[in-house]
Amino acid sequence: MPPSITFQARFETDEEKVWKHIPFAVPAGVTQMHISISYNDRIDSSPMLKGGNTLDIGLFDPLGYASGSPGFRGWSGSNKTEITIAEDWATPPYRGGKIEPGDWYLLLGSYKTGPNGLTADVTVEFNSTYPAPERPPLPALATLRRGELPAPVEPNWYRGDLHMHTVYSDGDSYPHELTVAAYELGLDFYGITDHNRAQSPVPLVPHGDGWPILIPGVEVTSYAGHFNVWGGSDSWYDFRDYSEVGQQTAVNAALADGALISMNHPKPYGPMWDYPDITGFVCTEPWNGWWGGLNNLATEFWGDQLDSDSAAQWRIGICGSDMHKLKSPGDPTSPLSNATMGWPTLWLQIDEELTQAAIIRAIRAGKAFMSESPWGPQLIVSREGDRVRVHVAAAAGDALLAIGTSGCVASTAIGSDDEVFSWEIEELTPGENRYVRFEIHHPGGNVRALSNPVWT
Numbered sequence: 001m002p003p004s005i006t007f008q009a010r011f012e013t014d015e016e017k018v019w020k021h022i023p024f025a026v027p028a029g030v031t032q033m034h035i036s037i038s039y040n041d042r043i044d045s046s047p048m049l050k051g052g053n054t055l056d057i058g059l060f061d062p063l064g065y066a067s068g069s070p071g072f073r074g075w076s077g078s079n080k081t082e083i084t085i086a087e088d089w090a091t092p093p094y095r096g097g098k099i100e101p102g103d104w105y106l107l108l109g110s111y112k113t114g115p116n117g118l119t120a121d122v123t124v125e126f127n128s129t130y131p132a133p134e135r136p137p138l139p140a141l142a143t144l145r146r147g148e149l150p151a152p153v154e155p156n157w158y159r160g161d162l163h164m165h166t167v168y169s170d171g172d173s174y175p176h177e178l179t180v181a182a183y184e185l186g187l188d189f190y191g192i193t194d195h196n197r198a199q200s201p202v203p204l205v206p207h208g209d210g211w212p213i214l215i216p217g218v219e220v221t222s223y224a225g226h227f228n229v230w231g232g233s234d235s236w237y238d239f240r241d242y243s244e245v246g247q248q249t250a251v252n253a254a255l256a257d258g259a260l261i262s263m264n265h266p267k268p269y270g271p272m273w274d275y276p277d278i279t280g281f282v283c284t285e286p287w288n289g290w291w292g293g294l295n296n297l298a299t300e301f302w303g304d305q306l307d308s309d310s311a312a313q314w315r316i317g318i319c320g321s322d323m324h325k326l327k328s329p330g331d332p333t334s335p336l337s338n339a340t341m342g343w344p345t346l347w348l349q350i351d352e353e354l355t356q357a358a359i360i361r362a363i364r365a366g367k368a369f370m371s372e373s374p375w376g377p378q379l380i381v382s383r384e385g386d387r388v389r390v391h392v393a394a395a396a397g398d399a400l401l402a403i404g405t406s407g408c409v410a411s412t413a414i415g416s417d418d419e420v421f422s423w424e425i426e427e428l429t430p431g432e433n434r435y436v437r438f439e440i441h442h443p444g445g446n447v448r449a450l451s452n453p454v455w456t
């Protein structure tokens, strides 16, 4: 067999956000292959940068590249340009395993195409001898210190962060390192939602024995919006056809697997969600990362959905840090710094044994509020007959606002760190208002907690 092959792919300036499947022949007898890709005018994938090229990369084996195909070996976005596939390992996020001879397909996507167009040069080495990367060991639970967080002010409330990334997409850490960090922070549950992953994180992390509970997920990442899928099957959902019909098909496939779906970061540079007519969501994410990173617009978007006639599918507000850099956490006062685990934190009320299924059920039931961090305000809202009760903790000196369709319908100063407020529901839902939800505002302007709506 030849020691290597080379080929090129070209995207013209008008071929932005286009996927190409470039076939290449793999001979028999290959036990490891190494793919190197280089291209001109490379710039970072940040949605705030333009003027150059950003190339997304994925790989299919001879089982083919149809939707849901078991031939999907992985997708690394623009994060990697060197990929090794071996029988017993692969560069994360790719799947190792037998290297069948035949046509493999390099998936190339022109996320950004600059003024010179994009030319990608690809080299595939056969029977290369790269060593597997070293994985950091999993420390014994007994050697770790469980984080101590303020106790919930009412029973059966748990906290976690459902939206985070690892080396299985563009994060900087292995899944089990997130488990350790979640344990040391004191979270009860955590989610791993790598972009377009080809393998479940479940076998990659420790379970039971007091470890936080993993909610395995995937962030389906297309060129017109991102959605998180939790639970469901270990299958992958097609991100390539980013037409409304294409992404509705992907949503439907996840729903058929029994998954819970959230529309992610609907705000400028989120990137935005560009599918007004897609249905099937239970959740939306009005709060992603630091509050100051345009989450006021994501919350406005959520509010518009609550106000609209199609509100039923968009009712549950959830939050996630969208952390990628566990090893270099950011600064809550700087919206441009790295997202940090638990900022914000999702709180859930779970009146049964804490399991993955119970966590998903609590989200579906809307028994959730969002808070700036694991130490942040608690905002427990309940309906008691004709009254709405709001139990607020750790927010002395802040303001509590009641928000309905017509905007702010009531407000009060929060005088102590453990306080209960109560209103007649009718008082908070004048005229056409069908719901009321609550926000805790710092006098400096940042929102510190968001509740879900109480409906009339």
Ligand SMILES: [Zn+2]
Binding pocket: 219, 226, 264, 265, 270, 271
């Ligand atoms: Zn995203």
